[in-house]
Amino acid sequence: MAGSMSEQAVVEAFEEHRGRLVAVAYRMLGSRADAEDAVQEAWLRLARQGPAAIDNLAGWLTTVVGRVCIDMLRSRKAKPEASYDDQRLPELVVTDDEDAPEDTALLAESVGLALLVVLDTLRPAERLALVLHDMFAVPFEEVGQIIGKSADASKMLTSRARRKVQGSRAPNQDRRRQRAVVDAFIAAAREGDFEGLLRVLDPDVRWSVHTPQGVTVKLGATELAAQAQRGKDAKVTARRVLVNGEPGIVAWGPTGKPLAVMACTVVDDRIVEVISVVDRERLAAMDLPGRPS
Incomplete structure (x- = not known):
């Protein structure tokens, strides 16, 4: 993102990507509050750095959110007092079937509770690779840059995660x-x-x-x-x-x-x-x- 931007323009550029970033973080963390925290951290880092030197804002923000999510997942598993978290359910988003709010519908789209439970069994890097590539069509080259691996290694990681997830039965789409x-x-x-x-x-x-x-x-x-x-x-x-x-x-x-x-x-x-x-x-x-x- 070459050139200088006003503060308002930076806010607008960030808000343009917020919905997608929250959706990525929610699939990683299984909690709306944690997802919002991860996206807020990305905003703080953007505000500190400034967007002038960023060529691809969407990619930069996805990278930051992905790495923050990996850190949060690893922190969960490292805390002995969080032993209950290992078997906890992801956050339940319960809405009226007739008129779900638009933001909640975006958050919940194609990510049923059973799938979130299965995703929670994956290692953090596996989960991020699968979420980014299979759910958000991020190329393996970019996935690799985010998780610190080559494109081929990212492809293998995603494939391994996919095999684990495919053990669960896919729901009807109708x-x-x-x-x-x-x-x-x-x-x-x-x-x-x-x-x-x-x-x-x-x-x-x-x-x-x-x-x-x-x-x-x-x-x-x-x-x-x-x-x-x-x-x-x-x-x-x-x-x-x-x-x-x-x-x-x-x-x-x-x-x-x-x-x-x-x-x-x-x-x-x-x-x-x-x-x-x-x-x-x-x-x-x-x-x-x-x-x-």
Whole structure:
């Protein structure tokens, strides 16, 4: 970016790239607050250096944000007191399915909770290489410059990360079909229809329940269907929402307090994975859509 720029012009140039930078950082860090912190650090470094000597502002900012994210991920893993963070969920972005705010929709687009959980198992450099190349089409040459490796090494790193991620089943891209499956699940649970629940659950569905005490994992449609069926007698109310950009469910008890947020992964018109959060303190801190009347 040759030549001098006014302070206002620098701000405008930065803001032009902010949305993309936050999206990159969110996929790296799984937290909106941490993503904003990483992007703010890039702004501070830009303000200190000045843009006059920067030929490619977009590339420079992506490099800074990427390296800040790697440092933040390594710092997380290095802190003994952060042992819970190793199994923590990425931040849940829960929005109304009908009118998600534009900025939240941008943040959540094509990055469902199940994928974020898988990304969290990658090493920091693997995660950054995969995010930049596969999700944001950054060439391997630029990826290599950001992570301090050659283009060929970056390609191998991305390939290795891709193989790990591909172990998870990719959801349908047809949102209407996803919504229909989740709606059928809610309707069957409301009616206590066990067979109806089995029709929309994959026989090998994986159900992860995150509680204050830790995570429990259950496998198989029968167990999840039986749990959902009991919701009828407990007078549970549920509605479909978006959880990190993919269809999910919020459930409330008879007193109106939220009981659970569930992120659903739908493949071939069946729910293959459910990630549930039942931690009351965490639920209370979330900005959840209203309970249906």
